[in-house]
Amino acid sequence: MFDTGWMVKTGLGVTDPTSETKQEALRRLRRELEPGSLAVDNVVAVPDAFAPLFPLPGLQRGRLVGVTGNGGWSVGYALAGAAAGTSGWVAMIEVGNAGFSAAQELGVPLERLLVLQSIPVSKWASVVAALVEVVDVVVVNPRRPINVRDARRLRARIQEQQALLISVDGGRHWPDKLDVELEAKVNQWTGLGCGYGFLQHREFEIIATGRRSLSGRQRKVCVKRGNGRFVAATGKSDYRDAVVGPSFSLVN
Amino acid sequence: MELQVTRMVVVRCVDWPVMAAGMPLGDPVAVMDNHRVAACSPAAQQEGVRVGQRKREAQRRCPAVQLIPFDSQQCRLMFEPVLTALEEITPRVELHEAGLVGFPTRGPSRFHGGDRQLAELVRQRVGEVLAGMSKEYGSSVQVGVADGMFAARLAAAANPPPSTHIVEPGASAQFLAPEPVTHIDNKPLVDLLIRLGLPTLGAWAKIPEADVTGRFGYEGVKAHRLANGLDEHPPNLRRPAPELTTSTRFEPPAESVPQCEYVAASLATRLLSSMRSNGLTCTRLGIEAETENGETLVRWWRYHGAALSADLIAERVRQQLDGWLRQDQANRPRSGILRISLIPDEVVPAGGDQMTIWDTDDGQIDEVSRLISRLQTMVGTGTVWVPEVAGGIGPSEQIELVPADSINLEREAYSFRLSPEPWPGHVPAPAPARVFVSPARADLLDRQGAQVTVNGRGELWNDPTVLVLGEEQFDIKSWAGPWLDDRWWWDTTRHRRRARMQVLTNTTQAFLLMSERQQWWLEAAYD
Numbered sequence: 213m214f215d216t217g218w219m220v221k222t223g224l225g226v227t228d229p230t231s232e233t234k235q236e237a238l239r240r241l242r243r244e245l246e247p248g249s250l251a252v253d254n255v256v257a258v259p260d261a262f263a264p265l266f267p268l269p270g271l272q273r274g275r276l277v278g279v280t281g282n283g284g285w286s287v288g289y290a291l292a293g294a295a296a297g298t299s300g301w302v303a304m305i306e307v308g309n310a311g312f313s314a315a316q317e318l319g320v321p322l323e324r325l326l327v328l329q330s331i332p333v334s335k336w337a338s339v340v341a342a343l344v345e346v347v348d349v350v351v352v353n354p355r356r357p358i359n360v361r362d363a364r365r366l367r368a369r370i371q372e373q374q375a376l377l378i379s380v381d382g383g384r385h386w387p388d389k390l391d392v393e394l395e396a397k398v399n400q401w402t403g404l405g406c407g408y409g410f411l412q413h414r415e416f417e418i419i420a421t422g423r424r425s426l427s428g429r430q431r432k433v434c435v436k437r438g439n440g441r442f443v444a445a446t447g448k449s450d451y452r453d454a455v456v457g458p459s460f461s462l463v464n
Numbered sequence: 465m466e467l468q469v470t471r472m473v474v475v476r477c478v479d480w481p482v483m484a485a486g487m488p489l490g491d492p493v494a495v496m497d498n499h500r501v502a503a504c505s506p507a508a509q510q511e512g513v514r515v516g517q518r519k520r521e522a523q524r525r526c527p528a529v530q531l532i533p534f535d536s537q538q539c540r541l542m543f544e545p546v547l548t549a550l551e552e553i554t555p556r557v558e559l560h561e562a563g564l565v566g567f568p569t570r571g572p573s574r575f576h577g578g579d580r581q582l583a584e585l586v587r588q589r590v591g592e593v594l595a596g597m598s599k600e601y602g603s604s605v606q607v608g609v610a611d612g613m614f615a616a617r618l619a620a621a622a623n624p625p626p627s628t629h630i631v632e633p634g635a636s637a638q639f640l641a642p643e644p645v646t647h648i649d650n651k652p653l654v655d656l657l658i659r660l661g662l663p664t665l666g667a668w669a670k671i672p673e674a675d676v677t678g679r680f681g682y683e684g685v686k687a688h689r690l691a692n693g694l695d696e697h698p699p700n701l702r703r704p705a706p707e708l709t710t711s712t713r714f715e716p717p718a719e720s721v722p723q724c725e726y727v728a729a730s731l732a733t734r735l736l737s738s739m740r741s742n743g744l745t746c747t748r749l750g751i752e753a754e755t756e757n758g759e760t761l762v763r764w765w766r767y768h769g770a771a772l773s774a775d776l777i778a779e780r781v782r783q784q785l786d787g788w789l790r791q792d793q794a795n796r797p798r799s800g801i802l803r804i805s806l807i808p809d810e811v812v813p814a815g816g817d818q819m820t821i822w823d824t825d826d827g828q829i830d831e832v833s834r835l836i837s838r839l840q841t842m843v844g845t846g847t848v849w850v851p852e853v854a855g856g857i858g859p860s861e862q863i864e865l866v867p868a869d870s871i872n873l874e875r876e877a878y879s880f881r882l883s884p885e886p887w888p889g890h891v892p893a894p895a896p897a898r899v900f901v902s903p904a905r906a907d908l909l910d911r912q913g914a915q916v917t918v919n920g921r922g923e924l925w926n927d928p929t930v931l932v933l934g935e936e937q938f939d940i941k942s943w944a945g946p947w948l949d950d951r952w953w954w955d956t957t958r959h960r961r962r963a964r965m966q967v968l969t970n971t972t973q974a975f976l977l978m979s980e981r982q983q984w985w986l987e988a989a990y991d
Contacts, residue, residue, distance in 0.1 A: 282971070282972065282973055282991065283897075283991060284991065285897035285898055285991040286897045286991065289897065301832060308901060309898045309899055309900050309901055310897075310898070310899070311859060311895055311896045311897045311898055311899040311988060312851050312862075312863040312899075313859065313862050313863060313893075313895035313896075314894065314895040314896060314897040315897075316863075316895075317893060317894055317895055322851045322863065325850065325851055326832070326835075326836070326848055326849070326850060326868060327848070327849040327850065327851065327865055328839070328847055328848055328849070329847060329849060329865075330846070330847055331843050331847055332843060335842060335843050338842065339839060339842060339843060342835070342838060342839060342842065343835070343839070345835070346831050346832055346834075346835040347832075347835075398972040398973070398974075399972065400972065401968050401972055401974055401990075404942040404943065404944050404966060404968050404974075405942055405944065406927070406942050406943065407924075407927070407943065407944060408944055409942075409944050410891075410892050410944050410966055411894065411944075411966050411968070411974050411990060412894075414972075414974075414990075437894070438894065439892075439893030439894040439895075
């Protein structure tokens with residue numbers, strides 16, 4: 213009566229249409245293997261679906277990125293995962309309440325992740341500065357305003373070390389605007405009915421505004437994801453009819 | 465052949481951590497480090513306790529075993545009298561770890577009339593020192609003499625203590641041949657050799673060196689040299705340039721050990737960076753301290769394998785000075801420390817350490833390990849964590865954080881490659897991006913404004929329409945569940961009965977709610 217094993221069956225049985233197709237994988241690999249120009253060497257990879265947000269094929273190194281909005285955390289994880297690639301390390305500093313499984317789904321390498329907690333407020337900036345020397349991506353969630361001196365020092369250090377800082381508070385606690393700000397918005401969730409189904413796919417709209425990387429312009433992209441990484445959304449919703457039927461409804 | 469290897473005496477104090485803690489050897493005692501047995505008394509060993517066992521395993525083998533924590537500082541401090549005794553025989557004592565020292569036989573051996581006499585003398589002297597600590601410790605000394613440190617270590621361990629074992633000059637390879645390859649301190653290589661059908665050092669030594677170089681790279685060559693009874697690195701591979709020696713003067717003289725340790729850390733950083741810019745790394749380091757009165761103390765530290773970090777060197781400096789201060793009246797320094805020098809005595813080209821076939825990591829793990837220890841000196845322990853797969857039904861249980869210094873980062877990396885099966889009844893992917901460590905209270909209300917409740921059969925009494933989170937109120941668009949998580953139902957004290965629900969609000973925010981004892985909690989958000 214209390215057996216909830218059916219959940220697993222549904223979880224595995226539904227194929228995920230958002231996972232990378234063979235063609236996409238090939239395209240991505242080809243692009244990664246291409247001999248790059250100097251400007252390209254200086255960028256960190258971003259998720260393929262996010263490419264239209266940035267003028268370069270990626271995000272310039274040494275930048276501070278803020279993510280905000282409903283779905284902002286997922287966008288932050290996806291950026292961190294892509295920037296870490298196959299060998300980079302990621303650090304999360306005082307990012308309480310992080311969902312590590314979600315981070316893993318979005319490509320954050322948990323085997324190369326350091327999590328720093330209960331850092332004294334006075335040491336926060338020095339710890340971030342020490343981390344970026346070794347770690348490629350630093351994810352932060354400042355809870356109180358960062359003072360101007362620390363922010364300037366960190367910005368210089370991150371630029372010097374060519375690291376990437378992702379602030380999941382959307383840059384609210386920073387004294388000045390971050391280099392790139394991404395605002396996420398979930399347009400639609402599918403898979404959940406009234407008393408049946410489960411959350412499966414969602415469609416996002418991401419708006420990027422940037423002080424430096426985007427020369428002040430706004431760019432927008434529509435993306436979607438299931439239980440894997442982000443993929444580009446093809447305009448109209450693909451999942452409108454994909455709500456799981458009553459065969460998956462509660463059995464007990 | 466003789467040119468390629470240094471003849472060494474090795475002194476082992478068996479079960480040193482047990483003795484350093486002052487425990488009687490007749491009782492079953494295990495010294496625990498990182499939840500594993502680091503050393504155990506002979507009595508415990510007889511019961512089946514082994515080094516490397518987990519705590520529970522050791523307790524199962526020997527329920528009466530007394531567990532004491534490993535205290536590296538104590539181990540090192542208590543070892544100081546042994547070093548002092550050996551220094552009367554030779555000035556070149558190399559410390560590998562507390563309880564294991566070696567020195568070249570050349571010189572002392574001729575002076576005392578041969579290897580055998582020297583070994584006997586060493587055993588006697590060390591035995592006297594140990595007996596001074598406690599009578600029964602006197603017989604826990606093993607001495608080995610052989611060509612090369614590796615063979616000498618195995619020679620020392622060949623017979624039960626107290627013992628001396630001499631391997632004749634040139635016979636080291638022969639002595640090593642029947643020994644298993646597991647003595648090589650390189651687990652991935654050893655595993656590979658066993659899989660390749662080379663279980664003994666003799667079999668491994670027979671492979672031509674050129675083939676070893678081609679197939680296994682630098683690490684392989686090092687291990688191959690050991691199996692052949694040679695030194696890991698050809699001796700005097702490179703005479704260290706004197707300018708590598710780094711020293712600092714204190715003005716006024718330093719009065720406290722922490723002050724010296726602090727300065728030594730920056731000194732060590734300087735040394736390491738100058739060695740790195742020369743493409744070198746150090747396998748034997750001398751730490752020399754001089755006081756205002758001109759008293760000096762030099763200790764030679766041997767490093768193999770362990771990543772040489774500034775913190776490690778600073779810790780060695782502290783241990784050395786602490787030990788010096790603890791000595792008896794005749795030997796202890798009587799004034800402040802004036803100078804500390806770090807002398808890289810044996811240097812080898814760096815970088816070769818990284819060329820391996822079984823390990824594609826490019827030394828980054830070392831770098832991260834150094835970073836972790838650096839962060840811990842900055843903000844204290846218990847701040848750096850790494851995720852580990854734990855498995856569980858709830859979103860907060862599937863991955864748990866463990867202290868970064870308590871685990872081996874390489875092994876950790878491996879654990880993620882085996883993706884575990886999802887637990888039955890877990891909430892299906894996609895996983896929530898925010899999982900609240902301490903869930904906040906939530907109110908889930910039906911159309912009439914009454915709390916939505918889950919009945920004993922795991923069904924909802926009423927359909928949810930409104931979700932209240934603190935000040936905020938959301939209209940619910942769709943929902944699913946509840947999914948029961950009824951665990952430890954056989955145990956009245958631990959029994960927990962919870963139900964989870966996914967809800968989607970009109971603002972397209974999705975949440976995972978958890979109900980326990982008729983109270984809803986916000987467990988996670990699909991942010």
